[in-house]
Amino acid sequence: MLFRRRSEETGWTRFRIAVWPRRSWSRSIAYFTKRVLRLSGSPHAIAAGVAAGVLTSFTPYLGFHIIGAAALAWLIGGNVIASAIGTFAGNPLTxxxxxxxxxxxxxxxxGYHATTSDRWIGKRLMHMEFDALWQPLLKPMxxxxxxxxxxxxxxxYALLRGSIAAFQQQRRRRLVERAKARARQAQSASRQDGVLTA
Known part of the structure; x- marks a missing residue:
């Protein structure tokens, strides 16, 4: 296979990398930031999508965060791909x-007052009784x-919208400057060809 590893990773190694990336959290955060900034769409759509992902990552329904984020992003006119990236706000560290x-x-x-039985719900989690989990745990969470x-x-949303707008404006400016530079090069090349043929 083309991109297959020489030695297969163990389950422990995969878990460790999920909790602590190989190249530090700062590099991972920088990667996700660049992924968000480079998405296509309006600043509102991208920022709203990421915000939808962040909001759903605060809910206790693991396994449904991406689906919930996508639905919420669609409802508020956000970018669905950005919403999936936003769910990374919920991770093993946070x-x-x-x-x-x-x-x-x-x-x-x-107005709940936690009792000892509510704090130790291991037996309820083992049996996965939704009714028993809803009142003491899922409802308040x-x-x-x-x-x-x-x-x-x-x-x-407030932090991202301005940053994305500034990034997109700077990117458009760079593209216009590159297009003008290419046009100038093409004009000078055509003039040189005209001089040579004359």
């Missing part, structure tokens, strides 16, 4: 903080996730 914050915020908003996700999404 999920513990997101889950703890959204759970406590949701409990506070609902959903409410807290919508609150904090909306804050994070609006902040992301």
């Amino acid at each position: 999920f513990p903080l997101i889950w703890a914050t959204t759970l406590e915020t949701g409990r506070y908003m609902l 959903t409410i807290g996730g919508l609150i904090w996700g909306t804050v994070a999404a609006l902040t992301t």
